Amino acid sequence: MSERTYLQAISDALREEMRRDQRVFVLGEDVGVYGGAFKVTLGFQEEFGPWRVMDTPLSETAIVGGATGAALMGLRPVAEMQFADFISCAWDHLVTVAAKQHFRGGTAVPIVVRLPSGGGFSGGPFHSQNPESSFAHIPGLKVVCPSTPPDAKGLLASAIADPNPVLYFEHKHLYRRIKAEVPDERYTIPFGEARVHREGDDVLVVTWGAMVHTAAEAAEELAKEGVEVEVLDLRTLIPWDKERVLEDVRRCSKVLVLHEDTRTGGFGAEIAATIAEEAFEHLDAPVKRIAAPDTPVPFSPPLEKAFIPQVEGVAAGLRELAEY
């Protein structure tokens, strides 16, 4: 075990997979010589050479299209979008080709697309989004959203091993802020298994990504008031651990669904609807959602703070549920 940042954990996992599997290679904008915009692949080109750490033109279409072709030919590409926001340029290759190839032709497309996502540092509307729900809606894609260094490592290893296209959303605000003990050896974390980040049985928070930490801080606030909040980190949205969520709903009976993505059509809506459908008789309060408002991410720091759910707001929501 050693203490690693979230970013280091991602880097470690990638390096490890490249060392153990010749088919794994990375491609993206500035991933080679520069070591990646956030330095996840720093030193990779020196170790693995320019053919396995490929700098590409500024074309997300080419990156995902190329990765899809390489995967069809038997390789295990890990593509990096410099910012998750830019994946919209690769929508067609990802959604029309990669996601459907197995259904159309029976051939697997084992690609991983790394998506530095999320806000919290005044990145503005093009560099702060959390577009996971858009892709969660596309059958054929898997969606991973780790929140801790150990999960980041284990889930990236699983993503690379997975025979399907996997979107790996890594939250930029967690990169260097979140540190934890991470096993040194290789391990994988299966998809679809939620993790209890904090135990409690008064109110349940279902969340993922950076909001896990926001929820945990808010839960500490509530603990001072005698309310024990459980924070359940979904870790993967597709597949998501419905059984675990429902089990915890049955226990806690009051639920907050929290995400940093905007509210309408966010993945939280799916969770809330599922709870209403399948655990209605276990609810002791309406399912509550806290999410970003339906606007682009504002640039101005005070506005961005108002936009992204904050500890105080989440604590207030939890309090409301606790008192209901």
Next chain:
Amino acid sequence: MSTGTQTEVVMPQMGVSVSEGTITKWLKQVGETIGRDEPLLEISTDKVDTEVPSPAEGVVTQILAQEGETVEVGTVIALIGPEGAQPAQPAPQDAPTPEPTPAEQPRAEQTPAEQPPAEQPPVAQAPPAQAPPEPAHAAAQAAPSAAGNGKTFVSPVVARIASEHGIDPASVPGTGTGGRVTKKDILAFIDSGAATAPAPAAAPEPMPAPAAAPPPPPPAPEPEAAPATAVAPPPAAEPAAPRPPAAETVAPPQPAAPPPPPDAAPPPAPAPAPAVPAERAAEPVAGEMFEPMTAMRRGIAEHMRRSLDTSAHVTSAIEIDMSRVVELRKKLKPEYERTHGVNVTYLSFIARAAVETLKDYPWINGEIRADQIVTRSYVNLGFAVELADGKGLIVPVLRNAETLNLLGIAKGVTDIAQRARDKKLLPDEVQGGTFTITNPGGYGTIHGTPVISQPQAAILGTYAVVKRPWVVQDEMGQDVIAIRPIMNLTLTYDHRLVDGALAGRFLRDLRKRLQTWDESAY
């Protein structure tokens, strides 16, 4: 009984012969606030489809009959509580209620809110608009164990736990918002052992008017599971609700307490299927589909059959040269539209001429009533109106049509036809017709044999105006063929009362008016 300050909403009497109504739509749900006279629900009876206004201002605390359910007139279908009230609990069973005598339910002296007698249709009553919230609370306190939480929402999980343990949620002290019983509250209550001594009061209190209406099912949110066998099956709103463990609670749908009078209809079924009078059809075979008959369709079916069984239907037809009416209409239409906003149709002309003609033929505007022939000094003119969805027919009545000129008739027809389609007719407006006009010609048909609207003696059918080669005489008295707009009219009459010659003369006179009347005559 928790209805001390609640206003009961009953299935209104929508006409003398109407005995039941089907709830087609609740416009307000439990917990929603409603103003007095604000539409609360839509009902469908065999006479009329209409909205039912709320008899009081406040909050809908209980809905006792679901959409699709057919209930007898006078059945309590909802409760309106004062502002601030919450969905009602089942009556606390563990407190002996003062006097469960159904005769003196209102107990108005207990509360400032005036409780009207349940037998009256609520549309006719007016409890004070702004009932203060206190009375509800006070009423809740009348039952000792319900203090403080008798008026809040019961969450699904609390309802389920209550049901599984046979607890009345109202008997649990609540600590949630507004005294709501939380999951923790009810679990603590069970842990404390308080729930192991359930109330002996098995039967719910008799409803205020047991003779008039079967007791409603329990409120939707909380399936009551006290050892009472006298509990209706879980409401349809919660199909997945686990049955209470005790076998006897899966029990007779009919409360034991007030035995229904022998002629009472069966209690409202919890399932949203309207009661069909005949025996139920077997399951559809492959390729067939079933849809439930609406109250209106059943009413039409019954009436059509009964009419043919009653009257000796005979139809006579006549051809009318509508040239003059066409010309007049061409002239009057823009004028009426501009100055009165009314579209004057051929039907208005025919109605006007028919009313005038009926004055000379009182039997055609008459009725056989037992061994008497009824004639009248007035004409209440019914118009068959097809409803917008093509799934029904209603015959609104223009009263005292003999007092109306063409403009008045055109206005009246436009108004009642529109309100028929909007389901805004009042019960009186579909009753008391003395003669009916039906216009199946809208789609080009030129002949038909309508069915008489009972107990009338005749029905006039109007058909498409069609241009035809027509033999007329020129100024020299020579026959020539001209192109004329021709309309067929039929009179279908009850041959018991109206002879063919009489009908023929009526049609002849009607034709004469339509072919000769000028503007001043209308």
